[in-house]
Amino acid sequence: MFEISDIVAAYGQIEALKGVSLKVESGKITCLLGPNGAGKTTLMMTIAGILQPRRGSIRLEGTELTGLTPARIVSRGVALVPENRLVFPEMSVRENLLAGAYQRRDRAGIDADIERMYARFPRLKERREQMAGTLSGGEQQMLAVARALMSRPRLLLMDEPSLGLAPLIVAEIFDIIAELNRDGTTIFLVEQNAHMALKVAHQFFLMEQGRITFSGTPGQLAEDEVIQRAYLGTRRAAG
């Protein structure tokens, strides 16, 4: 169980998160929806320890994560696939994966995991010696996911994995998300693409202007009229 309670984060005077609380159940896919500027990426960066919250607590299986350095948070089992992927452009695909395992010291285990990533993402295997900066957007997204998995996270955070990708690639990415989850990875996903998220996620939260304004199952989400209009496009067009 991953639990965020009453997180407040600010840039100077501007509060980006105004007391956010939510729960992510182990073994599930939880999705955070919301418009641009709602604070979704701020929340992800705060969980990863890049930003320090003003107050509130973030706990993974009961262990407090606030106040820890990003490196410690990784070693506690939380890995973030950041918005815009942020692969290391001047490193090869293989080196990116090695960097993902930076906190680990088990050489044999790391090598085995790299092979597992190649098996799961065959295109990364084809391009293993290629500089990551030369990969396509979809390949970079897969690399970013694989790099995060190299730390063997208990909780995988993903910030808008579909951003800027062609629909076919987006579908592929969501297949991978579902597959990772079937293999037991807990996933906390930020998405603007509510349609795709509806297909895979078990639980939804909606964030607006730094606050959680809705939480529920996919069924409840699909029934909510406001969300219908704002995020799914109305299905009452004929009416």
Added chain:
Amino acid sequence: MIDLVQNTIDGLMIGSSYGLLALGFTLIFGVMRRLNLSYGPSIMIGGYFGTVLYLQFGAGPLVVAVAVVVGAALAGLYVERLCFAPMKAGAAIASMVSSFAVWMQLEQAAILVLPRHTYAFPPLATGAPLEFGPFAVRIDHLVMLGCALGLAAAVQLLLYRTRFGLALRAIIGNPVAAHLVGVDVRTVMPLAFAGASAIGGVAGFLVLAVDQQVTPMFGMWATLKGLIAMMIGGLGSVPGAVLGGLLLGVIEVQSQWYFGPQIRDLAAYFVLFAVLALRPRGLVGSLSEASTQKA
């Protein structure tokens, strides 16, 4: 023709020290994406450490070398704590300006403690130059070249073959992503800074040993030479730094021989101008494309 070749040999020897200076500079720039104007003055402080040991206790070249390197690394760490660690991401200008202030501070500190303008520095090797047919090579120059190439190769190995190197390259590639994969950026950065200053210290020791004297002006000299060589080669590139340094050395020696000492520095600036005008990324380009774009 013989002059041309002899000048080239001399230029490569002198240039190897410029290459080392640029190497330390470029590592700091690559990792921090900021210019450390106090780089040379940190090395100068190391030089003063060395000369005190030499003049007060008659220390030999090896002890003096260690003192210079350690002194430069400590001074570098001081600069990092003062000008770089406290500055927020994006405040690159603040770091540069404060590193200028610390430059003045270090220079004045040196003048206050040791007020004479010039102090003796122990020579590296005092023997007749080696002769190869019509050409001659100074032994201390040869040591300089050997140390420079060896150290550059070691840095390249460190960057591409070690865990620490992986961390450095991750920070150079994308600092946020480096945090996210678990690199302890706040530990690695000062270590890299001190290490880069220590590399500058090796260069400083070699140059001072050839000159056999140290003055407070050495700081500015080292910053300028390192900066020019780094920019010719390409910011953030290890091979670029070495190449830029060697080229700068050859240009200086040739232009001095053919056009006189007044032209020496002018020629260096002209070549820098030409490189930046024709290849703004420098001859080799950078360790990270992003680092030059964001600079």
